[in-house]
Amino acid sequence: MxxxxxxxxxxxxxxxxxxxxxxxxxxxxxxxxxxxxxxxxxxxxxxxxxxxxxxxxxxxxxxxxxxxxxxxxxxxxxxxxxxxxxxxxxxxxxxxxxxxxxxxxxxxxxxxxxxxxxxxxxxxxxxxxxxxxxxxxxxxxxxxxxxxxxxxxxxxxxxxxxxxxxxxxxxxxxxxxxxxxxxxxxxxxxxxxxxxxxxxxxxxxxxxxxxxxxxxxxxxxxxxxxxxxxxxxxxxxxxxxxxxxxxxxxxxxxxxxxxxxxxxxxxxxxxxxxxHCTPAKPLPKDMEEFVQSSGDDGIVVFTLGSMIDKMPKETSNMIASALAQIPQKVLWRYGGEKPDTLGENTKTYKWIPQNDLLGHPKTRAFVTHGGINGIHEAIYHGVPMVGIPLFGDQTDNLAHMKAKGAAVVMDNIKTTQPQDLVDGLNAVINNPSYKENAMRLSRIHHDRPVxxxxxxxxxxxxxxxxxxxxxxxxxxxxLTWYQYHCLDVFAFLITILTVVLYVFFKMCKFFIIRCCFRSKRKSKKE
Amino acid sequence: MxxxxxxxxxxxxxxxxxxxxxxxxxxxxxxxxxxxxxxxxxxxxxxxxxxxxxxxxxxxxxxxxxxxxxxxxxxxxxxxxxxxxxxxxxxxxxxxxxxxxxxxxxxxxxxxxxxxxxxxxxxxxxxxxxxxxxxxxxxxxxxxxxxxxxxxxxxxxxxxxxxxxxxxxxxxxxxxxxxxxxxxxxxxxxxxxxxxxxxxxxxxxxxxxxxxxxxxxxxxxxxxxxxxxxxxxxxxxxxxxxxxxxxxxxxxxxxxxxxxxxxxxxxxxxxxxxxHCTPAKPLPKDMEEFVQSSGDDGIVVFTLGSMIDKMPKETSNMIASALAQIPQKVLWRYGGEKPDTLGENTKTYKWIPQNDLLGHPKTRAFVTHGGINGIHEAIYHGVPMVGIPLFGDQTDNLAHMKAKGAAVVMDNIKTTQPQDLVDGLNAVINNPSYKENAMRLSRIHHDRPVxxxxxxxxxxxxxxxxxxxxxxxxxxxxLTWYQYHCLDVFAFLITILTVVLYVFFKMCKFFIIRCCFRSKRKSKKE
Missing domain, CATH: 3.40.50.2000 (Glycogen Phosphorylase B;)
Structure with a gap:
């Protein structure tokens, strides 16, 4: 073929x-x-x-x-x-x-x-x-x-x-x-x-x-x-x-x-x-059923990426207890042991079709570690974000989204309290400015010549x-670095200027002295 | 509609x-x-x-x-x-x-x-x-x-x-x-x-x-x-x-x-x-006949733009006498009086379909004043140029084409001699590098995503x-100009550095003096 x-x-x-x-x-x-x-x-x-x-x-x-x-x-x-x-x-x-x-x-x-x-x-x-x-x-x-x-x-x-x-x-x-x-x-x-x-x-x-x-x-x-x-x-x-x-x-x-x-x-x-962003494909049947069961409240997609599949029990419990407090259904990509505080609204998955979930009409928010691929997918589908940065470029990626008004960002996973996460989710879901900004970024993403x-x-x-x-x-x-910044040109021009000024002042001095000397001689003669 | x-x-x-x-x-x-x-x-x-x-x-x-x-x-x-x-x-x-x-x-x-x-x-x-x-x-x-x-x-x-x-x-x-x-x-x-x-x-x-x-x-x-x-x-x-x-x-x-x-x-x-560049359209019948009459030698398209329709007689005679010496047929956009030295191979026109002529397969060279639109058309069709700059941006436009190997450029119309023009035309027509470079630029023009x-x-x-x-x-x-160039940041950092160095040296001096003073006192006591 x-x-x-x-x-x-x-x-x-x-x-x-x-x-x-x-x-x-x-x-x-x-x-x-x-x-x-x-x-x-x-x-x-x-x-x-x-x-x-x-x-x-x-x-x-x-x-x-x-x-x-x-x-x-x-x-x-x-x-x-x-x-x-x-x-x-x-x-x-x-x-x-x-x-x-x-x-x-x-x-x-x-x-x-x-x-x-x-x-x-x-x-x-x-x-x-x-x-x-x-x-x-x-x-x-x-x-x-x-x-x-x-x-x-x-x-x-x-x-x-x-x-x-x-x-x-x-x-x-x-x-x-x-x-x-x-x-x-x-x-x-x-x-x-x-x-x-x-x-x-x-x-x-x-x-x-x-x-x-x-x-x-x-x-x-x-x-x-x-x-x-x-x-x-x-x-x-x-x-x-x-x-x-x-x-x-x-x-x-x-x-x-x-x-x-x-x-x-x-x-x-x-x-x-x-x-890498593409329109959402249909979800697996059981996942679609879970998503549809969220009603008007919609769903939250939660993933901290493939590199943090397991986390300390207190962290997973913190997250689970926060998620249990929101009215949305949550799909959480998490490969670790089931947290004790997991609410009925939350399901953990070893793997989720992230792009398809972000493109689902019921998705209200995306909780992300700030990996660049996930952020681009959220922008593509116009989904506001809650960021929990882990390492590398993630803190910075999320700072971009925060500056553009499309995300609430936690400091890091260790200091995040359940209430911070709940507040963050409520903000991006209920304050329309986050959704509007996410949609504005989505329009910028889609509206380009190629x-x-x-x-x-x-x-x-x-x-x-x-x-x-x-x-x-x-x-x-x-060019060398000094050529690039024109430092050689500046050095040359400053040298020329200095020489010209030096000669000019020397000549002025010479003429002034000569002039004064003459007038003194003249007055002496007189 | x-x-x-x-x-x-x-x-x-x-x-x-x-x-x-x-x-x-x-x-x-x-x-x-x-x-x-x-x-x-x-x-x-x-x-x-x-x-x-x-x-x-x-x-x-x-x-x-x-x-x-x-x-x-x-x-x-x-x-x-x-x-x-x-x-x-x-x-x-x-x-x-x-x-x-x-x-x-x-x-x-x-x-x-x-x-x-x-x-x-x-x-x-x-x-x-x-x-x-x-x-x-x-x-x-x-x-x-x-x-x-x-x-x-x-x-x-x-x-x-x-x-x-x-x-x-x-x-x-x-x-x-x-x-x-x-x-x-x-x-x-x-x-x-x-x-x-x-x-x-x-x-x-x-x-x-x-x-x-x-x-x-x-x-x-x-x-x-x-x-x-x-x-x-x-x-x-x-x-x-x-x-x-x-x-x-x-x-x-x-x-x-x-x-x-x-x-x-x-x-x-x-x-x-x-x-503004488009593929060439067919020429008017009489023009096409004249172009076809050029045989394998092909044609040269000559125009100095719409703003120099008339020129001193010696200039038009210089140009005409040069054009009479080349084997190509020449189509010259010129609204002035017929020059005395006009050769049989040259026809003057009050107006020419420039783009259609440049896109004609018989076109071998374009003599131009260096107007940006004409140059873009010549690039579009891959035609090498001979430049006679008149004013404004034309000298500079032609310098670009010369640097990219697609043009021979005269200094200006007043100092150009017939032989310079003949040599320029012969070079761009017979030295294949000019055509190759013009074609390379043409490929760059056409080969873009939008x-x-x-x-x-x-x-x-x-x-x-x-x-x-x-x-x-x-x-x-x-930003202000000094903010843009970080001059305020540099000024601040240099001040801090100066203060730190000043304090450091003062402290060094203090300790050295104290140390020497002590050792002197000690030796005196001894």
């Missing part, structure tokens, strides 16, 4: 339409979005090969037989990787409030180094395998698709002489986008992310934002030293990690102006947030058709 | 789809692009009212009966306006090389003041007429569409409480976009326009670019003082011209990455360059449907 589609495409559009796409390993929510794009490009007749680490705790190669999988060996075990993720989650959710800022930064540096170990073991697994590299060279790929948080895809794109397309949401303090992608981010109105700031900042907030930018820049420079050495060693010439990343043709950003604050960007940055999935696929196919998109890449990539 | 379309739209999309659009007066090539958008929105069922000055030398109200025209009186006569334009053209084409930089700047200031007189007479004609303003208020408009070079549309949009959409190409040194629209333009890689620079600048060029930015900023601040007073007087409260302009919802830029160098921009800036006309219409309808697009407007509009 794929061959037939391919032949039809070849006949209609010529050879560039039916290409080979190489996908760099990724995981979690990053993979969810990527997979949808890959399914679509396969529908259009392209071939997709996904690089999969072996052992792999995050990529289930059985989930689709439509992709080709290319395995590579990694030195880390599945357990190492799982341990790292558990440590990251545990630290973020349960430890950060017991540490001071310096301790947090040190721990983050430690975790970043561990992540780097993992990432470099992936790089080694691919780049240090001559057989695999030969196989990739023979694969006649037209593009490499990757998440810039997972390095070395730029090396492979360079080795195969094919364009590189990145896709991700954002990096902390936009270090990757700013320092490597050259996107301008004035700290006066572009919040650095992760610190719950919006585009409207007070003087103090602008100071915090600026300090966060500066500290993250320093942090990145420190952490990237090892990457620079790796890249330099690989190429045998001084090569920086950031410079290689800057060669990407297109940056697909999993974001849009329904969620993001308006900001400057570049011609090769494409905002395709919410591309659907996000179509736009993402368009630009991937564009670079395949045109062997890149260098006409969209700013010249800033070829 | 329009009523039927409107009713169908109302039935399908609801009331917001069938709206009323108010168009601010404009002229020349600005009007050509706008008219195409207006024709399209009328096809979609909207009503268009165009404000027309009376007397009007630039807008022929008989050219389309599809628009409603709303006249307003201006104090200037048609002759005054024509005289101004003649003066501008004559100065730009024939005087600039006889003056030094200061004289040019003074003359430009004089011309800018005259343009302001004209623009303000338009403002007065509309704003100072209570009957007209009442009529506009009763018109139930959904959007005001305007070129920001013609002021006061922002006042009317504010008075009518409707969104404002701007459309234009660019302003000198991007002063309007930068200072009023808040678009970032780093002088290190964004050329200021009008000075023939590209995004790849040497150190000297970056100095020139920076000085041009600075001088134009100072010039703008000077010229806008009068506008600020006008706006302040109208509203009866301190109001700046720039601040009002910054309230625009969408800026449609008549530009795209086939022509423009990649640069940073904002979420409410939409690049819709080339929206056609430019559709995108322009989409965003106009978007603001009509959604009563604006404030979610795309950056918070930078609400």
């Amino acid at each position: 794929r061959l037939i589609i391919c032949v039809v495409y070849l006949a209609v559009f010529g050879p560039a339409q039916c290409g080979n796409i190489l996908v760099w390993p990724t995981r979690g929510s990053h993979w969810i979005n990527l997979k949808i794009i890959l399914e679509t490009v396969i529908d259009k007749g392209h071939n997709v090969t996904v690089l999969v680490p072996n052992p792999s705790p995050f990529m289930d190669t059985k989930e689709s037989d439509r992709f080709s999988y290319q395995y590579f060996s990694v030195s880390m075990t599945t357990q190492d990787m799982q341990d790292f993720l558990n440590e990251l989650v545990h630290f973020s959710v349960y430890e950060t409030d017991q540490l001071n800022l310096l301790q947090i930064q040190i721990k983050f540096y430690e975790l970043a180094s561990k992540h780097q170990d993992m990432a470099l073991s992936y790089c080694d697994g691919i780049l240090q395998s001559p057989e695999l590299m030969d196989k990739l060279r023979d694969g006649k790929y037209d593009v490499v698709l990757s998440d810039p948080h997972f390095p070395c895809s730029d090396i492979v794109a360079e080795e195969l002489s094919v364009p590189l397309v990145y896709m991700f949401q954002f990096s902390i303090a936009h270090v990757l986008e700013r320092m490597c992608g050259q996107i301008p981010s004035p700290p006066s109105f572009v919040p650095a992310g992760m610190i719950k700031l919006t585009d409207k900042m007070s003087f103090t907030e602008r100071i915090i934002n600026m300090l966060f930018y500066l500290s993250q820049d320093a942090f990145a420079i420190l952490v990237w030293k090892r990457m620079d050495s790796y890249y330099t060693e690989y190429f045998g010439r001084p090569t920086s990690y950031c410079e290689m990343m800057g060669k990407a043709d297109i940056w697909l950003i999993r974001n849009y102006w329904d969620f993001e604050f308006p900001r400057p960007f570049l011609s090769n940055f494409k905002y395709v947030g919410g591309l 659907k996000p999935l179509d736009e993402a696929v368009f630009w991937i196919e564009f670079v395949m058709r045109n062997k890149g998109a260098k006409h969209l890449r700013v010249e800033a990539h070829n | 329009r009523l039927i379309i409107c009713v169908v739209y109302l039935a399908v999309f609801g009331p917001a789809q069938c709206g009323n659009i108010l168009v601010w007066p404009t002229r020349g090539s600005h009007w050509i692009n706008l008219k195409i958008i207006l024709e399209t929105v009328i096809d979609k069922g909207h009503n268009v009212t165009v404000l027309v000055p009376n007397p009007s030398p630039f807008m022929d109200t008989k050219e389309s009966d599809r628009f409603s025209y709303q006249y307003f009186s201006v104090s200037m006569t048609t002759q005054d306006m024509q005289d101004f334009l003649n003066e501008l053209v004559h100065f730009s084409v024939y005087e600039t090389d006889q003056l030094n930089l200061l004289q040019i700047q003074i003359k430009f200031y004089e011309l800018a003041s005259k343009h302001q007189d004209m623009a303000l007479s338009y403002c007065d004609g509309i704003l100072q007429s209570p009957e007209l303003m009442d009529k506009l208020r009763d018109g139930k408009y959904d959007v005001v569409l305007s070129d920001p070079h013609f002021p006061c549309s922002d006042i009317v949009a504010e008075e009518l409480s409707v969104p404002l959409v701007y459309m234009f190409q660019f302003s000198i040194a991007h002063v309007l976009e930068r200072m009023c629209g808040q678009i970032p333009s780093p002088p290190s890689f964004v050329p200021a326009g009008m000075i023939k620079l590209t995004d790849k600048m040497s150190f000297t060029e970056r100095i020139i670019n920076m000085l041009f930015y600075l001088s134009q900023d100072a010039f703008a601040i000077l010229v806008w003082k009068r506008m600020d007073s006008y706006y302040t007087e109208y509203f009866g409260r301190p109001t700046s011209y720039c601040e009002m302009m910054g309230k625009a919802d969408i800026w449609l830029i008549r530009n795209y990455w086939d022509f423009e160098f990649p640069r940073p921009f904002l979420s409410n800036f939409k690049y819709v360059g080339g929206l 056609k430019p006309l559709d995108e322009a219409v989409f965003w106009i309808e978007f603001v009509m449907r959604n009563k604006g697009a404030k979610h795309l407007r950056v918070e930078a509009h609400n």
